Amino acid sequence: MRIKLEHGAGGEIMEELIRDVILRNLTLTSAGGIGLDALDDGASIPFGDRHLVFTIDGHTVRPLFFPGGDIGRLAISGTVNDLSVMGAKPLALANAMIIGEGFEGENFERILKSMDETAREVPVSIITGDTKVVEDKIGIFVITAGIGIAERPVSDAGALVGDAVLVSGTLGDHGIAIMSHREGIAFETELKSDVAPIWDVVNAVAGAIGWENIHAMKDPTRGGLSNALNEMANKANVGILVKESEIPIKPEVKAASDMLGISPYDVANEGKVVMIVPKEYAEDALKAMRRTKHGKDAAIIGEVMEKYRGKVILETGIGGKRFLEPPLGDPVPRVC
Amino acid sequence: MRIKLEHGAGGEIMEELIRDVILRNLTLTSAGGIGLDALDDGASIPFGDRHLVFTIDGHTVRPLFFPGGDIGRLAISGTVNDLSVMGAKPLALANAMIIGEGFEGENFERILKSMDETAREVPVSIITGDTKVVEDKIGIFVITAGIGIAERPVSDAGALVGDAVLVSGTLGDHGIAIMSHREGIAFETELKSDVAPIWDVVNAVAGAIGWENIHAMKDPTRGGLSNALNEMANKANVGILVKESEIPIKPEVKAASDMLGISPYDVANEGKVVMIVPKEYAEDALKAMRRTKHGKDAAIIGEVMEKYRGKVILETGIGGKRFLEPPLGDPVPRVC
Numbered sequence: 001m002r003i004k005l006e007h008g009a010g011g012e013i014m015e016e017l018i019r020d021v022i023l024r025n026l027t028l029t030s031a032g033g034i035g036l037d038a039l040d041d042g043a044s045i046p047f048g049d050r051h052l053v054f055t056i057d058g059h060t061v062r063p064l065f066f067p068g069g070d071i072g073r074l075a076i077s078g079t080v081n082d083l084s085v086m087g088a089k090p091l092a093l094a095n096a097m098i099i100g101e102g103f104e105g106e107n108f109e110r111i112l113k114s115m116d117e118t119a120r121e122v123p124v125s126i127i128t129g130d131t132k133v134v135e136d137k138i139g140i141f142v143i144t145a146g147i148g149i150a151e152r153p154v155s156d157a158g159a160l161v162g163d164a165v166l167v168s169g170t171l172g173d174h175g176i177a178i179m180s181h182r183e184g185i186a187f188e189t190e191l192k193s194d195v196a197p198i199w200d201v202v203n204a205v206a207g208a209i210g211w212e213n214i215h216a217m218k219d220p221t222r223g224g225l226s227n228a229l230n231e232m233a234n235k236a237n238v239g240i241l242v243k244e245s246e247i248p249i250k251p252e253v254k255a256a257s258d259m260l261g262i263s264p265y266d267v268a269n270e271g272k273v274v275m276i277v278p279k280e281y282a283e284d285a286l287k288a289m290r291r292t293k294h295g296k297d298a299a300i301i302g303e304v305m306e307k308y309r310g311k312v313i314l315e316t317g318i319g320g321k322r323f324l325e326p327p328l329g330d331p332v333p334r335v336c
Numbered sequence: 337m338r339i340k341l342e343h344g345a346g347g348e349i350m351e352e353l354i355r356d357v358i359l360r361n362l363t364l365t366s367a368g369g370i371g372l373d374a375l376d377d378g379a380s381i382p383f384g385d386r387h388l389v390f391t392i393d394g395h396t397v398r399p400l401f402f403p404g405g406d407i408g409r410l411a412i413s414g415t416v417n418d419l420s421v422m423g424a425k426p427l428a429l430a431n432a433m434i435i436g437e438g439f440e441g442e443n444f445e446r447i448l449k450s451m452d453e454t455a456r457e458v459p460v461s462i463i464t465g466d467t468k469v470v471e472d473k474i475g476i477f478v479i480t481a482g483i484g485i486a487e488r489p490v491s492d493a494g495a496l497v498g499d500a501v502l503v504s505g506t507l508g509d510h511g512i513a514i515m516s517h518r519e520g521i522a523f524e525t526e527l528k529s530d531v532a533p534i535w536d537v538v539n540a541v542a543g544a545i546g547w548e549n550i551h552a553m554k555d556p557t558r559g560g561l562s563n564a565l566n567e568m569a570n571k572a573n574v575g576i577l578v579k580e581s582e583i584p585i586k587p588e589v590k591a592a593s594d595m596l597g598i599s600p601y602d603v604a605n606e607g608k609v610v611m612i613v614p615k616e617y618a619e620d621a622l623k624a625m626r627r628t629k630h631g632k633d634a635a636i637i638g639e640v641m642e643k644y645r646g647k648v649i650l651e652t653g654i655g656g657k658r659f660l661e662p663p664l665g666d667p668v669p670r671v672c
Contacts, residue, residue, distance in 0.1 A: 001440075001441030001442075002438050002439065002440060002441060003435045003436075003437065003438065003439040003440075003441065003469055004437060004438075004443060004469065005437055005469050005471065006469075006471075007435070007467065007469050007504070008435065008467050008469030009469070012455065014467065017467065018467065021441070021444065021445060021448070022448060022465070022467070025445055025448035025449050025452055026448060026451065026452050026455075026462055027452055027456070028452070028455050028456060028459060028460070028461040028462065029461055029462060029463060030461055030463055031427060031463050035463050035464075036461075036462060036463050036464060036465060042464055043428065043430075043463035043464035045427065045428055045463070045483075047383075050385060052483065053514050054387070054428055054430055054463060054464055054481075054483055055430065055464055056430035056431070056432045056464060056465065056466055056479070056481050057432060057481060058432040058433070058434045058466050058467075058468045058477075059468075060434060060468045060470050088659050091367060091381065092367040092381055092390055093480050094379075094390055094391065094392035095392070096393060096394040096479050096481075097394070098393045098394045098396060098434075098477055098479075099339045099343070100339075101339065101340060101341050102338050102339065102340075103338065103339040104337075104338060104339075105337030105338060105339060105357070108357065109357060109361055112357070112358060112361035112362060113361050115361055115362065116361055116362050116364070119362075119364050120363070120364060120394045123364060124364070125364040125365055125366055125367050125371070125372075126362055126364065126365060126372060127365060127367050127369075127371050127381070127390060127634045128371075128372055128378055128379035128391055129358070129372060129392065129394060130388055130392055130393045130394050131344050131350065131353065131358070131394075132344045132352065132394045132395075132396045133339055133340065133341050133342075133343050133344030133345070133669075134341075134344075134396050134474070134670065135341065135669075136472055136473070137472075138470070138472050138474060141394075141434055141477070143392070143394060143432050143434075143479040145388055145390075145392050145430050145481035147381075147483060148386065166597065177484035185343075218478055229424040231564060264408065268596075274651050333471075334470065334471075
């Protein structure tokens with residue numbers, strides 16, 4: 001077996017690698033809370049009457065600078081969002097950079113400034129780091145880890161029959177913007193990545209309805225909405241029904257996806273949360289999201305049901321229904 | 337300015353990059369304890385009556401498998417040791433891997449098994465992770481972050497005049513083993529890296545003399561003993577005198593260093609600690625170290641003095657004295 005690009009692309013092929021190779025070889029994978037084998041956005045450790053949440057992500061996106069963001073903003077947002085969707089207030093970040101020899105110092109500073117700006121939006125401090133330089137002409141990889149504190153960690157496995165499914169805004173922006181930029185597709189309205197830290201969105205909902213009423217959350221990055229919903233349905237052993245007419249998609253993202261032949265449901269988002277809450281709290285959660293900077297286009301897109309356990313059903317605009325399958329991998333390579 | 341290999345090699349050139357570029361562009365760098373600007377082995381966060389310690393390191397060593405270890409063992413040891421020298425019991429690790437397309441699955445599993453074995457030695461769990469695959473033929477980079485708990489974090493800046501300086505074993509083994517292996521230098525006694533987790537060594541000393549009596553600790557990785565001692569002298573504004581006759585060096589390491597023209601004081605160690613304690617506790621600390629698996633060759637190598645503030649003096653075998661300068665960078669590229 002040789003490692004292929006698909007092994008790192010989110011989706012089913014990556015999950016196979018993690019289950020069959022990584023988890024089979026690692027034997028100490030928990031510190032008393034949510035561990036590696038949960039395959040969640042992060043892990044948790046009980047600590048006094050609270051929980052530490054711990055997460056790490058390598059960022060290898062190409063190009064380094066793209067419409068709406070750059071690898072620095074992506075690295076900070078990615079880690080803050082993994083903490084946020086575990087229900088944890090970001091406490092501190094660590095930043096490891098692996099740089100290719102000859103990398104332009106100006107670009108390096110641009111990336112650092114962007115990291116700083118993004119961290120200040122949250123706000124969260126970058127308290128430790130590491131720098132390595134290699135001969136390989138890789139440009140730069142930015143690996144960020146984060147610690148957060150949760151009163152009550154939120155897993156991605158807690159959906160209950162009858163719950164409502166929300167998203168905090170338009171879907172597909174990041175993946176489609178990256179791919180359109182690479183392919184040179186231009187529209188009158190510029191396609192932009194949604195990359196942003198969304199602690200404010202999650203925290204606003206928790207303030208409105210309480211952490212105990214956020215049953216499940218997930219960061220729909222690699223593999224997009226399709227992958228996130230399928231994981232949530234599978235882990236909770238419930239069916240999830242979403243309505244195409246309710247899923248917010250920008251017209252320019254729709255147009256570009258059609259041209260590229262890529263579904264906006266299958267690509268990474270970098271500033272969104274998929275949240276599952278009891279139906280009676282759905283409107284309050286929605287209002288709370290919409291009051292935040294990154295949640296203005298939030299929507300209730302579906303519900304959790306007993307039928308089709310482990311599956312996601314998409315009700316199309318014309319009233320038909322089909323399975324929304326998890327992608328084998330995100331169709332956009334090096335998307336994050 | 338373009339990034340050069342030396343910018344990631346430990347030593348003075350790397351410190352310049354960190355001070356002049358990284359720290360100038362990052363403005364939120366502390367969470368109330370030891371922060372990024374301390375340039376210590378990790379950071380700390382006050383938490384109740386204890387302290388969280390947080391650290392991250394990217395590992396890019398070549399070759400991936402070397403006498404005495406591999407990149408997996410290095411990644412776990414590196415992070416465990418950074419926590420240990422901050423006085424923190426390792427609580428949990430995070431593991432991000434960036435893999436080059438086409439990387440051999442068997443080697444991937446070998447690395448995972450080695451990480452697992454090393455983590456079990458401590459023991460510490462790997463509770464969260466990330467996998468990315470890139471087209472660049474990089475082999476594999478392993479980036480590990482760690483959280484630990486300290487009753488009382490130990491910085492590398494606390495040396496006091498009159499203190500004794502200890503090392504937990506022979507110096508130069510890792511760097512010289514890597515370089516000899518690359519150059520094909522062979523001896524009857526095989527040169528081996530010292531890569532190992534040393535929480536047991538640090539914890540044994542703390543048990544014997546108390547955390548409050550460990551004034552300063554450092555992990556002499558990139559830039560080796562020279563860099564570690566110079567940082568400790570500089571940060572505490574004291575002089576450090578070490579005696580060449582007391583510094584433990586294996587004969588085969590000495591022989592190989594002579595052939596390679598590289599000082600064993602300037603290269604990375606991956607299973608050692610440099611510790612500074614009050615003189616009256618030095619013998620107890622030494623005995624505690626020597627009782628541990630990785631501390632058998634521990635030695636008291638010198639003392640902290642008022643003269644030559646910020647400098648390190650090496651007393652040579654024949655009674656002469658010279659400055660032990662910090663290297664511009666570790667003379668072995670891709671050493672860790």
